[in-house]
Amino acid sequence: MSILTPRLRRAITVAAVAHRDHVRKGSGIPxxxxLFSVMHLLRSVTDDEDVLIAGLLHDTLEDVPEHYSAGHLEADFGARVLRLVRDLTKDDSLPRWRDRSEAYLNHLEHHADRDAVLISLADxxxxLMSIFDDHEVIGERLWERFNSTREENQWWYAQIHRVAVARVGRNQLTDELGELVRRLQLL
Ligand SMILES: [Mn+2]
Structure with a gap:
């Protein structure tokens, strides 16, 4: 797909408005x-409009449900986009980081739509690219921002890579994440 379709334009606007008060952890940038980066990474492996839209909106239900609900998502973009975003929404009822992470991985490996796995991979x-960027600026203090340690992050990204390869096979994104995971082990 070489142009921004009307639905994709609408999703960009919705994402920008829904996340308007939301910044990236640590760096503080909008x-x-x-969400743009996830969309662009996804475009290296798919031109499926619903998947690109779900990529733009993948954090709405988890992070800004007060601005954009599941009902809005389905009314604006349809049941498939809603299903993809739901596949990527962590279970907030689990208090521990490790439990939430294991539940997410289990869902991704055994239940999630294959296209949701692609979005998770781009996400x-x-x-992880942001972790390396931030590490260059503030070094080891980076880990103080997370609810998880460096070792837990090394485990997490290695597991995401393993599950993604198992579900979708190797592609440009799994290769890229694999290389970053190797670098993370040395960080
Ligand atoms: Mn995300």
């Missing part, structure tokens, strides 16, 4: 930068 690849 959250929309993450985690950009999150």
């Amino acid at each position: 959250y929309i930068t993450h 985690k690849t950009h999150n």
